[in-house]
Amino acid sequence: MHIYPNKGRLVSREARREMALQRAAELKARIIDYLDAREAIPSGLEAAAEIEANRQRIMAYFGAGEDDWQDWRWQLQHRITSVAVLEELVPLTEAEKEAIKRVERTYRWAVSPYYLSLMGKDAACPIRRQALPSAAELEDNTGVLDPMDEELTSPAPAITRRYPDRLIINVTNQCAMYCRHCQRRRNIGEVDRGRSRRELEQALEYIRRNEEIRDVLITGGDALMLSDAMIDWLLTELDNIPHVEIKRLGTRVPVTLPQRITPALCRVLAKHPPIYLNTQFNHPREVTAAAKAACDRLVQAGVVLGNQAVLLKGINNHPFIMRKLNQELLKIRVRPYYIFHAKPVKGTTHFITSIDEGVEIMEKLRGYTSGLAVPTYIINAPHGLGKTPILPQYVLARNDNQVVLRTWEKRTLFYPNLGCQKEQAEA
Structure with a gap:
């Protein structure tokens, strides 16, 4: 008999094994509810057959071939922006059609054919709720246009600065899709417009003059809506500033337009390490074969990938949805980085959850899944005062x-x- 000291007692090997088995059974019992529930939260990979059927229907409507579908410029040119086209591709009630027509008089909307292909038929589909306008956008009496006061934290054209050693360059107002929860919808006009070369040069000059800036985030809109040549030029200019140590890209195209992640773009990005790319997957259904392929290309180009989900009512405000999302992301080599509490942007406050829901989600992540799948829950303090982590009390x-x-x-x-x-x- 082998014995060892345990809290002052001598315990046999057999007793130790029995204790370990009891503990393992106890741990297994803690996850049974999730194992039962996760089958009802299919990822985009698991819903591949339904998504493919949608894709074929959309391609047939536009008379498109496979080469068209894989061309990101074709995707942009064929964004769905009218109810007349939309109702040919997804089922809409009369109330939904009327709501979209009313909302579009105030807020722009556009959905890429690719992202539309992820959409389920249910009105509560998380893809549908992120992409299609709803009457709730016009019923918002509490939101404000710029809760972060970005206009007051812009010391130079295209610059937003909230921290001592890093800043943002806002390069365009264009996105592949205009998310209904967008924090910068005030910038989305009827015309997609990138910053002028002169404005970007002024932003670069500000960075050159401030040697404490070591980290630059290029965002918008969506950073990858710029041309490859413009991205290459901007990254080269940042590489030539000695005190800039890292570049970051803020983009949702791996989620809404993965066709944008071309071999040519990846060759550009590979020239400029270190590059960190943060994207925004909000639901497991967005983790598709196409998104995985795009992320694989980015990783092979040496780009480090992270995810900044937004906590959204009716989309992902459940511990099991967020747990599955983060686990699916790790499988495609995207590290969960932040969960953002939704900001009180005018026209979007119907998406805002309680902070208690966010804390409960964090409670059901820590310990219940690997630490790699546990992001930081963040509230962006109003008036540009920066990110504040919100944690359960340990x-x-x-x-x-x-x-x-x-x-x-x-x-x-x-x-x-x-x-x-x-x-x-x-x-």
């Missing part, structure tokens, strides 16, 4: 001798504060 009390901790299973334990005790002894 430290219940502390003093110089010990810390009272709550584990992910909500067990309370006392942990010795040894470093503080040693400092006191040495003093």
Whole structure:
């Protein structure tokens, strides 16, 4: 018999194994509810047959071939922007059609054929809710156009600066699709417009003059709506600024227009390491074979991928949806980075959840899935005051001798504060 000391007791090997089996059974019981529920949350990979049927129907409507579908410029040229076309491709009630017609008088909308192909028939489909206008956009009496006060944090053309060592260059107002929860819908006009070369040169000059800037995020709109040549020029200019250490791209095209991630674009990006690309998958259904292929190309080009989901009512405000999303993202080599609490942007506040829901989602991620699948839950402080992490309370009390901790299973334990005790002894 093999024995070992355990809390002052001698325990046989057989007893140790029995204890381990009991603990394993206890852990398994904690995840059974998710295992049962996840089948009802199909990813885009799991819904491939339905999505392919949608794709074929959309291609037939436009008289398009495979080469057309895979051409991102064709996708942009054939964005759905009218109810007349939309109702030929997805089922719409009279109330839905009327709502879209009323909303489009105030807020622009456009959906790429690709993203439309992900859409289910149910009115509650998470793709549909992100892409198609609803009457709730006109019923918003609490939202504001610019809750982040970006106009007041722009010290130079195209620049937004909220932090000591990093800033944003806003390069365009164009996106592949105009998400209904967009935080910058005030910039979306009837014309897609990129920043002028002069404005971008002024932004670059501001960066050159401020040597503390080591991290530059290129966004918009969508950074990858720029041409390959413009992206190459801008990244080259940033490479030539000695104190700029990393470049980041903010883009949703891996989700809404994966055809944009061409071999030619990837060759451009491969020339300019280190590049970090943050995208925005909000639901597992967006994780498709096409999105995976786009992410594979980016990874092979040396681009580091992260995801910044937005917590959206009726789309992903459930712990199991967010857990599956993050697990699906890791499978395509996209690291969950942030979950953003939705901002009170005018026309979008029907998407805002309670903060309690966000904290509950974080409670059901930590410990229940790998740490790689646990992003940081963020509230963007109003008036451009920056990102504030919101966490469940794990430290219940502390003093110089010990810390009272709550584990992910909500067990309370006392942990010795040894470093503080040693400092006191040495003093």
